Amino acid sequence: MTTILEAKDVNKSVAIGENEEHNILKDINLQLKKGEFVSIMGPSGSGKSTLLYNISGMDQISAGSVYFNGKKISAFEERDLASLRLTKMGFIFQNIHLLKNLNLLDNIVLSAYLAKNSSRETINTRAMSLMKKMGIDELAGHNITQASGGQLQRIAICRALINNPDILFGDEPTGALNSKSTYEIMDILGDINATGTTILLVTHDVKVAARSERVLFMMDGKLVADRNIGKYARERQDLKTRESHLAQWLTEMGF
Numbered sequence: 131m132t133t134i135l136e137a138k139d140v141n142k143s144v145a146i147g148e149n150e151e152h153n154i155l156k157d158i159n160l161q162l163k164k165g166e167f168v169s170i171m172g173p174s175g176s177g178k179s180t181l182l183y184n185i186s187g188m189d190q191i192s193a194g195s196v197y198f199n200g201k202k203i204s205a206f207e208e209r210d211l212a213s214l215r216l217t218k219m220g221f222i223f224q225n226i227h228l229l230k231n232l233n234l235l236d237n238i239v240l241s242a243y244l245a246k247n248s249s250r251e252t253i254n255t256r257a258m259s260l261m262k263k264m265g266i267d268e269l270a271g272h273n274i275t276q277a278s279g280g281q282l283q284r285i286a287i288c289r290a291l292i293n294n295p296d297i298l299f300g301d302e303p304t305g306a307l308n309s310k311s312t313y314e315i316m317d318i319l320g321d322i323n324a325t326g327t328t329i330l331l332v333t334h335d336v337k338v339a340a341r342s343e344r345v346l347f348m349m350d351g352k353l354v355a356d357r358n359i360g361k362y363a364r365e366r367q368d369l370k371t372r373e374s375h376l377a378q379w380l381t382e383m384g385f
């Protein structure tokens with residue numbers, strides 16, 4: 131399988147005070163294959179979100195290199211990084227960050243209008259088809275106060291997919307959702323992954339990580355474990371068993 135994302139000896143430090151530095155990421159080496167579904171877990175403050183933002187070009191690493199589809203993106207200018215994020219990457223977060231003054235359809239299409247790769251008509255058709263797949267097409271003309279948390283996260287997923295990205299990054303995408311919505315969103319992410327989109331998620335939630343095929347474990351800024359748990363096949367395998375195996379492993383890891 132081809133590598134889509136690679137981190138080589140990645141370090142991230144931030145200045146604290148005048149003469150002190152906090153090394154948040156320490157010598158991270160990581161390869162993600164095209165089509166993989168990977169979760170990053172680990173204790174609070176271990177550096178999971180920092181890793182996600184630094185290998186997705188949302189933040190600048192302090193040392194090392196990051197490659198995306200073979201290109202050294204850690205050497206890119208911000209303008210090229212912004213274009214890469216817009217056209218090849220999708221992002222979903224716990225806080226959904228939708229624009230209040232736009233209706234839900236317009237929130238989804240905005241980044242595609244900015245990318246200018248297709249006509250507005252094609253973009254609108256694609257947005258409506260994504261909304262339909264997620265069962266929320268009736269909400270197109272509504273504003274954000276007229277949708278539930280689970281529906282808004284589906285809108286955010288549509289927005290992340292509108293430019294047909296190669297990879298979807300998520301930082302606790304179900305963190306604000308109840309258990310039922312979490313399962314529904316994970317079904318959607320599973321379907322997206324089944325169409326070939328690579329997914330990398332930060333999560334504290336075993337229910338979320340059990341849907342991925344590989345779990346990375348971080349501790350104190352280091353990647354300390356990398357476990358392949360196999361693809362989740364919805365109809366054949368018991369999710370509860372996957373969750374309990376994963377929970378057991380996490381306990382062994384001291385989580």
Ligand SMILES: Nc1ncnc2c1ncn2[C@@H]1O[C@H](COP(=O)(O)OP(=O)(O)OP(=O)(O)O)[C@@H](O)[C@H]1O
Nearest residue numbers: 144152154172173174175176177178179180181332
């Ligand atoms: N810009 C920053 N300046 C200073 N310290 C930072 C900065 N960003 C992150 N940190 C620190 O780096 C460490 C890792 O933060 P990060 O948010 O990546 O952890 P995390 O594993 O995602 O945590 P959580 O699970 O609580 O979200 C924490 O100690 C945090 O306080």
